[in-house]
Amino acid sequence: MSAKKEELRIGFYVCHCGHNIAAMVDCAVVARYVETLPGVALSRDYKYMCSDPGQELIQQDIREHRLNRVVVASCSPLLHEHTFRGAVEAGGLNPFYFHMVNIREHDSWVHTDRGEATEKAKALARAAIQRVAHHKALEIKKVEIHPDVLVVGGGIAGIHAAMTLANAGKKVYLVEREPSIGGHMAKFDKTFPTLDCAACILTPKMSEVGSHPNITLWTYSEVTKVDGFVGNYTVQVKRKARYVNEDLCTGCQDCISHCVFKEPKFADDFNEGLGKRKPIFIPFPQATPQAVLIDPEVCLNFKRNKNPDGSPVVGDKCKKTCVEACGEKHAIDFTQKDTLQEVKVGSIIVCTGFKTYDAGRSPAYGYGNYKNVYTALEVERLVNASGPTGGEVILREGKNADGSPKTPKSIGIIHCVGSRDKKTNLWCSRVCCMYSMKLAHLLREHTGAEMYNFYIDMRTPGKGYEEFYNKLLEEGTHFIRGRVGEVTDWAMTPEEEGRLVIRVEDTLAGVVRRIPVDMVVLATGLEPQADAGEVRRLFNMSCGGDGWFLERHPKLAPVSTFTDGVFLAGCCQGPKDIPDTVAQAGAAAAEALVLIDKGYIEQEPNTAHILEDECSGCKSCIPLCPYTAILFDEGRKKAYINEALCKGCGTCVGSCPSASIVQNLFDDQEIFSEIEGVLAYD
Amino acid sequence: MTKEWTPRIVAFFCNWCTYTAADLAGVSRLKYASNVRVIRLMCSGRVDPQFVLEALAKGADGVLIGGCHPGDCHYVEGNYKMLRRFELLKRLLADMGIEERRVRLEWISAAEGEKVKTVINEMTEQIKKLGPLGMPQKFETWDKEIEHLAVEVQARDAAQGPCPTRAAQLKPMEAVHA
Numbered sequence: 001m002s003a004k005k006e007e008l009r010i011g012f013y014v015c016h017c018g019h020n021i022a023a024m025v026d027c028a029v030v031a032r033y034v035e036t037l038p039g040v041a042l043s044r045d046y047k048y049m050c051s052d053p054g055q056e057l058i059q060q061d062i063r064e065h066r067l068n069r070v071v072v073a074s075c076s077p078l079l080h081e082h083t084f085r086g087a088v089e090a091g092g093l094n095p096f097y098f099h100m101v102n103i104r105e106h107d108s109w110v111h112t113d114r115g116e117a118t119e120k121a122k123a124l125a126r127a128a129i130q131r132v133a134h135h136k137a138l139e140i141k142k143v144e145i146h147p148d149v150l151v152v153g154g155g156i157a158g159i160h161a162a163m164t165l166a167n168a169g170k171k172v173y174l175v176e177r178e179p180s181i182g183g184h185m186a187k188f189d190k191t192f193p194t195l196d197c198a199a200c201i202l203t204p205k206m207s208e209v210g211s212h213p214n215i216t217l218w219t220y221s222e223v224t225k226v227d228g229f230v231g232n233y234t235v236q237v238k239r240k241a242r243y244v245n246e247d248l249c250t251g252c253q254d255c256i257s258h259c260v261f262k263e264p265k266f267a268d269d270f271n272e273g274l275g276k277r278k279p280i281f282i283p284f285p286q287a288t289p290q291a292v293l294i295d296p297e298v299c300l301n302f303k304r305n306k307n308p309d310g311s312p313v314v315g316d317k318c319k320k321t322c323v324e325a326c327g328e329k330h331a332i333d334f335t336q337k338d339t340l341q342e343v344k345v346g347s348i349i350v351c352t353g354f355k356t357y358d359a360g361r362s363p364a365y366g367y368g369n370y371k372n373v374y375t376a377l378e379v380e381r382l383v384n385a386s387g388p389t390g391g392e393v394i395l396r397e398g399k400n401a402d403g404s405p406k407t408p409k410s411i412g413i414i415h416c417v418g419s420r421d422k423k424t425n426l427w428c429s430r431v432c433c434m435y436s437m438k439l440a441h442l443l444r445e446h447t448g449a450e451m452y453n454f455y456i457d458m459r460t461p462g463k464g465y466e467e468f469y470n471k472l473l474e475e476g477t478h479f480i481r482g483r484v485g486e487v488t489d490w491a492m493t494p495e496e497e498g499r500l501v502i503r504v505e506d507t508l509a510g511v512v513r514r515i516p517v518d519m520v521v522l523a524t525g526l527e528p529q530a531d532a533g534e535v536r537r538l539f540n541m542s543c544g545g546d547g548w549f550l551e552r553h554p555k556l557a558p559v560s561t562f563t564d565g566v567f568l569a570g571c572c573q574g575p576k577d578i579p580d581t582v583a584q585a586g587a588a589a590a591e592a593l594v595l596i597d598k599g600y601i602e603q604e605p606n607t608a609h610i611l612e613d614e615c616s617g618c619k620s621c622i623p624l625c626p627y628t629a630i631l632f633d634e635g636r637k638k639a640y641i642n643e644a645l646c647k648g649c650g651t652c653v654g655s656c657p658s659a660s661i662v663q664n665l666f667d668d669q670e671i672f673s674e675i676e677g678v679l680a681y682d
Numbered sequence: 683m684t685k686e687w688t689p690r691i692v693a694f695f696c697n698w699c700t701y702t703a704a705d706l707a708g709v710s711r712l713k714y715a716s717n718v719r720v721i722r723l724m725c726s727g728r729v730d731p732q733f734v735l736e737a738l739a740k741g742a743d744g745v746l747i748g749g750c751h752p753g754d755c756h757y758v759e760g761n762y763k764m765l766r767r768f769e770l771l772k773r774l775l776a777d778m779g780i781e782e783r784r785v786r787l788e789w790i791s792a793a794e795g796e797k798v799k800t801v802i803n804e805m806t807e808q809i810k811k812l813g814p815l816g817m818p819q820k821f822e823t824w825d826k827e828i829e830h831l832a833v834e835v836q837a838r839d840a841a842q843g844p845c846p847t848r849a850a851q852l853k854p855m856e857a858v859h860a
């Protein structure tokens with residue numbers, strides 16, 4: 001407690017980090033310089049400070065040299081502050097009598113002149129030495145973790161994360177935007193490289209999610225607000241009206257067959273618009289939950305105008321044969337409204353997935369212009385036994401002589417559409433080569449067509465992937481290396497007449513080729529969701545420059561975000577296949593379990609408090625606090641801070657006109673001495 | 683000072699975006715000028731205008747403040763609060779005759795390592811053009827002049843009694859401001 005009056009005995013350590021620092025900063029010079037500074041009892045340079053011997057060195061020195069402050073100059077505090085605080089504590093000192101200097105990320109790695117880099121290291125070290133003198137002993141606060149978890153997005157990532165947690169006995173809220181869970185995987189017929197049936201591996205998991213006692217499944221719902229912080233989030237979820245009571249609907253679908261629309265008439269999103277549905281529908285046979293919904297935009301019982309609250313006006317025009325068919329169950333409810341529900345959770349796993357590149361953005365490939373140009377997702381539905389054609393691959397355009405729909409005799413698949421291109425997306429979408437080969441195999445199996453795959457580079461890094469490529473080669477699929485220039489219907493030979501011609505420079509043969517086909521498939525790449533920006537803000541995450549959600553550390557914290565208690569899994573973090581997605585989802589669930597099972601988190605004690613004697617009662621700090629942590633004592637005319645609510649941003653501190661607010665770890669004195677320290681070089 | 687002058691810039695970076703971006707610049711091995719010394723704060727909202735003034739007074743030729751993009755602050759809107767203060771600060775600096783361009787506020791997200799590099803290089807170049815601010819030296823000369831003045835006034839007082847007119851006192855002060 002009497003640390004103030006105690007003689008300062010600072011221990012300073014500069015880390016070589018192998019060559020990482022030592023190559024650009026003369027560590028011995030820095031150590032010798034710091035030794036001369038007031039208050040420094042000991043100054044050393046050492047090869048690896050974060051290693052066990054490095055940490056032991058600190059502990060030993062604290063004991064033997066009666067150190068009462070420690071400064072380490074090494075990598076970023078975001079990486080190892082925690083490590084060194086631990087060492088300092090193990091040495092018998094309060095862990096906050098420590099300060100860290102970043103001379104790797106902010107110095108040796110970014111500069112090219114050894115002299116300059118060494119000068120900078122000296123200045124930064126000096127600042128820390130001056131700063132640490134003002135450090136105080138602080139206590140870590142423990143905050144309880146609410147044991148429930150929110151999982152956002154019900155693709156394979158969300159499903160796997162939710163199941164893992166639920167099986168561990170934790171309560172999970174799974175919020176999915178669409179009327180059913182399943183995500184992209186639910187649309188596939190087979191999955192590479194094993195070609196196992198997607199539905200067979202996915203649908204059992206989906207129904208388990210639907211019936212698991214620990215999972216509250218909210219489909220057709222979206223998170224609208226998130227308040228709080230790790231351990232204690234309050235989440236608001238909007239549940240959109242489906243005009244069918246999910247608990248009463250048994251999924252018998254009698255209502256659908258009895259709808260006044262005898263034939264399905266409206267474009268069916270799940271089938272990529274290749275099929276049709278009625279106003280009352282179920283997205284696909286294995287949808288979870290097994291509950292129908294009504295599209296008020298086209299249902300005759302709704303008027304086209306809206307109530308003031310935005311809900312559609314219920315009319316009286318339709319015979320409501322659906323209601324009749326539903327009978328006793330009374331599941332259909334035209335008066336249903338969107339509802340808001342609030343839940344409390346301790347952690348959140350974001351699994352919002354991806355969207356595919358809009359093929360229309362590459363006009364040279366003719367999507368939207370030529371009917372027989374398809375996206376890969378459309379073809380996934382076409383080859384799917386439960387798809388719009390029952391698995392028959394028939395062309396959109398062209399009929400056989402007998403008037404029956406035509407099947408393609410030759411098909412071209414163009415890889416990397418929208419990917420690996422400066423004009424669109426720079427990244428490799430990682431799954432397109434593989435799914436293009438999967439589709440080549442399936443299309444050939446379904447039609448016997450001649451298959452041409454146009455690739456830039458073949459990318460098959462995964463277990464069994466190269467083998468799959470070999471299999472395709474053996475099957476006789478033609479692989480042509482080159483970025484396709486265009487798809488055209490302009491025939492130059494009788495053979496090309498009435499077909500699509502793929503024009504490409506075959507870079508292996510060194511010739512420009514024209515390959516006539518009946519069907520073109522565009523392997524569109526993966527992109528961040530259109531609303532990734534809003535979702536990111538909602539959960540206080542960051543995005544990389546490419547728009548994918550940013551992990552806390554690309555190697556060491558791949559499923560964490562910069563917000564404690566918010567984790568990531570699946571394609572929302574970047575393109576990946578199903579095995580990687582599932583692995584990540586398991587990892588994210590494990591991270592959430594760590595929090596829950598520990599039961600509490602330790603909070604950085606960087607909160608603010610008010611020096612009552614100094615406070616003038618001006619109240620200017622009160623509206624600045626986003627957490628309403630600052631209150632006013634009307635009797636004494638003084639402000640005070642509820643430290644349990646304070647998150648330690650320091651905004652109030654920076655704006656107090658009488659300098660009467662103090663932030664632990666970022667106290668004015670500490671920062672002023674740091675400023676002086678960084679400038680005191682010659 | 684024998685060495686060639688190069689700018690001294692103090693930077694205040696928020697922990698969540700800009701500091702992390704600077705770490706990323708490091709991890710990506712981007713190369714930039716070594717003139718900036720970064721001080722880490724939890725949020726740009728913590729930047730007290732006094733920090734900036736103190737840095738300039740203690741010898742900085744420029745000050746850079748880095749925070750999260752609007753809407754991205756880890757603490758909701760600390761960066762907006764900073765922005766308001768920053769506008770006032772700039773007026774204050776202008777009144778003090780300090781070029782506006784010596785103090786810069788930038789929103790740099792955790793992913794923008796490139797931007798850290800560009801901003802630091804740009805700012806270094808800009809301040810090179812402006813030349814040294816030299817507040818500590820100015821303070822020294824001002825102190826000396828004031829001291830000198832005090833001695834002069836004392837001498838005059840001793841010779842002819844208390845100061846006769848205000849004008850006589852003001853003259854040397856104007857010289858200070860010129």
Ligand SMILES: Cc1cc2nc3c(=O)[nH]c(=O)nc-3n(C[C@H](O)[C@H](O)[C@H](O)COP(=O)(O)OP(=O)(O)OC[C@H]3O[C@@H](n4cnc5c(N)ncnc54)[C@H](O)[C@@H]3O)c2cc1C
Pocket residue numbers: 152153154155156157158175176177178181182183184185188190191192193221222223351352353354355356376377380431435438529535569570571572576577578579581
């Ligand atoms: C044509 C094609 C074929 C493929 N074939 C294969 C294959 O054979 N084998 C393989 O391993 N991989 C394949 N992939 C890759 C595979 O699709 C992905 O690895 C997998 O779907 C990723 O799962 P996910 O849960 O991360 O994302 P998604 O499947 O995209 O699921 C995300 C879910 O989150 C929901 N959601 C989004 N935003 C919100 C929100 N704000 N609120 C609530 N919910 C939201 C979505 O509605 C969706 O249900 C293929 C990809 C494509 C494009």
Ligand code: FES
Pocket residue numbers: 696697698699700724725726727748749750754755756757759760761
């Ligand atoms: S945390 Fe970056 S500006 Fe507030």
